Amino acid sequence: MQFNSVVISQLLLTLASVSMGASTAFKEHHQHQRATLEKRATTCKFPTDKNLVAVTPNSKNGGWALSPDQECTAGSYCPYACPPGQLMAQWDPSATSYSYPESERGGIYCNENGEIEVPFSSKDWCYSGKGTLQASNKAGSNVAFCQTVLPGNEAMLIPTNVDGGSTEDLAIPGTEYWASTAAHYYINPPGVSTEDGCVWGSTANPYGNWSPYVAGGxxxxxxxSFVKIGWNPIYLEDATPFKNTKPDFGVKITCSEGQCNGLPCEIDPSKNGVNEVSSSQSSNGAGGANSCVVTGSKGAKVTIEVFSTGGVSKREEVPIQSLLSNKDSSSNHTNSTPVVDPINSGVSLSAASPVVVMTLVALTTFLFC
Structure with a gap:
């Protein structure tokens, strides 16, 4: 069989073109693979030998105390969760005040090579808090206390599960902690797991970021020790579908092994309406949310107790005035005992003065935002 020389030339050119195309595709494929590998190499893997608590380990964050879709990438600080009662001991040494973006630089540093750098190399990753605060569950089902990540994205990602009838330590910092800030917790309804409660959530359910109660200290x-419980401002927002629904559980502060000022400090939906607090030293803070503070003297053990109100949740119409002031008659009681705000413990406040109450509101805005 004879082939026309022109046909043969065209065939050879076609084969060469296909070969070059295949070679180019092969090269591009491997370049893409290498770029992907290099990209993967610029993330830092969550360590399994530091006695940390992994946060949503099967998501992109891989265990770091970050949003589930956020990786620990090169050139960034990556916070992490410590066991109950313990605090994160690492953060950006140059970030010394509560201001953005410094407030997000918590945890270890992931360098450009995807290697972990520990800012304070002489310190462990976690350390025990002051040990003066605990959570007691008298509600039956488990209760998820979810601590916000600070320094970090301030989402409620750090879990402490308290089984029914049990008590767990809650991490409470001293002034040595980052920027002398307090610990902040969201208190989920009984029966909600830490997996469901210690994530952002949505208005579909009254837990996670929409939990009815928050606490701090x-x-x-x-x-x-300065410990605060209060209504969650987001629970009270107009856009929240359950804003007029009484929770079927309450919270209160108790004290043992020492003296406490500010008792009673309680939210009991069987006696209180939505956004009402039973306290002689209640205050009105961010979003119109009411709260109360208890001061425990040195050596005192302060407990946040969760209890069932023995009924189902009830809806009620809440007058707008109740979002602006505490309707409990005991809130008019004057008390000259100094109250020190959990956020700025260097400022002594007298609950008897309206000016002081306004100051307390201003200082505690951060805690319950």
Whole structure:
């Protein structure tokens, strides 16, 4: 069989073109693979030998205390969760005040090579809090306390599960903690797991970021503990579909092994309406949310107790005035005992003065935002 020379030339050119195309595709494929590998190499893997608590380990964050779709990438700080009662001991040493973006630089540093750098190499990754705060569950089903990540994205990702009838330590910092800030918790309804409660969530359910109650606390240099419970401002927002629904559980602060000022400090939906607090030292804060503060003297053990109200959730119409002031008659009681705000323990406040109450509101805006 004879072939026309022109046909043969065209065939050879076609084969050469296909070969070059295949070679180019092969090269591009391997370049893409190498780029992908290089990209993967610029993330830092969550360590399994540091006694940390992995946060949504099967998501992109891979265990770091980041949003589930956020990786620990090169050139960034990556916070992490410590066991109950313990605090993160690492953050950007140059970030010394509560301001953005410094407030997000918590945890270890992931360098450009995807290697972990520990900012304070002489310190462990976690350390025990002051040990003066605990959570007690008298509601029956488990209760998820979810601590916000600070320094970090301030989402409620750090879990502490309290089984029914049990007590767990809650991490409470002293002034040595980052920027002398307090610990902040969201208290989920009984029966909600830490997997469901310690994530952002949505208005579809009254848990996660939409939990009805929040709490916080810290310890000053004299050993006094300042613990606060209150309504979650987001629970009270107009866009929240269950804003007029009474939770079927309550919270209160109790004290043992020492003296406490500010008792009673309680939210009991069987006696209180939505956004009402039973306290002689209640205050009105961010979003119109009411709260109360208890000061435990040095050596005192302060407990946040969760209890069932023995009924189902009830809806009620809440007058707008109740979002602006506490309707409990005990809130008019004057008390000259100094109250120190959990956020700024260097400021002494008297609950008897309206000006002081306004100051307390201003100082506690961060805690319940």
């Amino acid at each position: 810290n310890v000053d240099d004299s050993g006094n």
